Amino acid sequence: MIQTPLHNDPRRYGLVARLFHWSMAPLVLVLFLLGLYMVTLDYTHPWYQSAPELHRSLGVLTGLLLVPRWLWRQLDPLPAIEGRRRERVVALSTHRLLYLLLALTVTSGYLIATADGRPLALFDLLEIPALPVTLENQEEPAGSVHRWAAYTLAALSVLHALAALKHHFIDRDATLRRMLGTPPRHLSTRQEPTTSEE
Numbered sequence: 001m002i003q004t005p006l007h008n009d010p011r012r013y014g015l016v017a018r019l020f021h022w023s024m025a026p027l028v029l030v031l032f033l034l035g036l037y038m039v040t041l042d043y044t045h046p047w048y049q050s051a052p053e054l055h056r057s058l059g060v061l062t063g064l065l066l067v068p069r070w071l072w073r074q075l076d077p078l079p080a081i082e083g084r085r086r087e088r089v090v091a092l093s094t095h096r097l098l099y100l101l102l103a104l105t106v107t108s109g110y111l112i113a114t115a116d117g118r119p120l121a122l123f124d125l126l127e128i129p130a131l132p133v134t135l136e137n138q139e140e141p142a143g144s145v146h147r148w149a150a151y152t153l154a155a156l157s158v159l160h161a162l163a164a165l166k167h168h169f170i171d172r173d174a175t176l177r178r179m180l181g182t183p184p185r186h187l188s189t190r191q192e193p194t195t196s197e198e
Contacts, residue, residue: 004181007076008076008077008078008079009079010079010080011079011080011174011178012079012174012177012178012179012181013078013079013178013179013181014076015181016072016076017072017073017076018179018180018181020065020068020069020072021179023065024062024065024066024069024102025157027058027061027062027065028062028102028153028154028157029157030058031055031058031059031062031150032150032153032154034051034054034055034058035055035150037051038051038052038055053121056109056113056120056121057121057122057123059105059106059109059110059113060110060120060121060122060128061122062102062106063106063107063110064122066099066102066103066106070099078095082167082171082173082174082175083167083171083173083175091163094156094159094160094163097156098153098156098157098160101149101152101153101156102153104145104146104149105146105149105150105153108142108143108145108146108149109142109146110128111131111138111139111142112138112139112142112143112146114128114130114131114134115134115137115138115139115142116130116134117130117134118130164176164179
């Protein structure tokens, strides 16, 4: 019987990190596609109001998951990153940039949705209040940041997924397998020593 530890170890991700990853990855995908779809709707479409409401609720859910995920990452060291030193530096930088873009997208989305002073709802289950003070036309600069961050996040996520597939099918290392929770078969022959700083 395969044990599933909660914490990361040097060879694979723990259950908590994997749950955060595989719950947020589809959320980000759905949010991006829904965002593209809803801006094409006119006021006569039945989803004209429902699509933005769903987009906002999923955005709130993403933000609520992002905070504990980031905290967990600070408390639970990552497994050793496989590959050459250059690849490991790129992978670590990409991870950090993904967190930054997620935070920018969620925060700017919140500022857009609460620009009129009304709270932001999560499926009518709870409300996130607006800031006590809002800026005039705050939705305009927030909208520009939101659009830029969302497109950049989507592009970087695609590159991130392609890199994982490259590690799996070309390098044949354990990068993808350990995020899937399957036992690594072997370490890559291209693995170089990692340092505790990484």
